[in-house]
Amino acid sequence: MASFTPSAFLSDIRGKVGSIVFQRNGSGHIIRTVGNAVNPATTTQRTARNFLAQLYQTWLTLTTAQRADWTAFAIFANIKMRHNGTLYLNGYNTFIQINFIRLCYSQSILTTPLSSAVTPSVFSAVLEIGSSGLQLTGSRSFVSADEFVICSLTSPLSVGSTYSNKRLRLFPCTTEDTDHVHLESLYTNIYGITPTAGMVIGVKYSSVSLVSGLQLPFLYSQFTLS
Secondary structure (H helix, E strand, O other), X not given: OEEEOOOHHHOOOOEXXXXXXXXXXXXXXXXXXXXXXXXXXXXXXXXXXXXXXXXXXXXHHOOHHHHHHHHHHHHHHOOEOOOOOOXXXXXXXXXXXXXXXXXXXXXXXXXOOOOOOOOOOOOOEEEEEEXXXXXXXXXXXXXXXOEEEEEEEOOOOXXXXXXXXXXXXXXXXXXXXXXXXXXXXXXXXXXXXXXXXXXXXXXXXXEEEOOOOOEOOOEEEEEEOO
């Protein structure tokens, strides 16, 4: 940012020309540059946009009765908005949220919420190094046929750091048994690091019912791997 003294012909120049912005404040005239927005169009972004477009088009095909069912289900589910805890999702938003997660895990779109609304059982979990490498081990058999786990992990945390100021990245979990979510290969592919004992990693996890689409609140923690 730089200040300048305009000539008589440019005594009140303001506005934007390309990436150059001319403005005036209490100190006089100022010139600054702005960057142009960049669309990285990553594979993940394209996939998410395709999912949202698919869900929007599906919503348009729903009957009035189906939309009313989603409105009623939204009242029952009582899902709070992420950025405003005083507001709750309406029928359309509930349809999008539930089915977006289902698409991420290769499940079909629910056009009508199921009347047998099942909320997954509460569980706790520990992030540890098991026989197959990094894994999330539950306090119960939490990966059953009618639910799946949503899990996000940080890169290794430094001493004194916490997960709250570190980016958590979603891991599309796969399971090999009902007691563990195996994360070794995913973690290595995403972060380029092989988890080892002594590393501190932040994690948030939840469970979603494939029957109803209802989800447990996320639990946050961080673990020193052992």
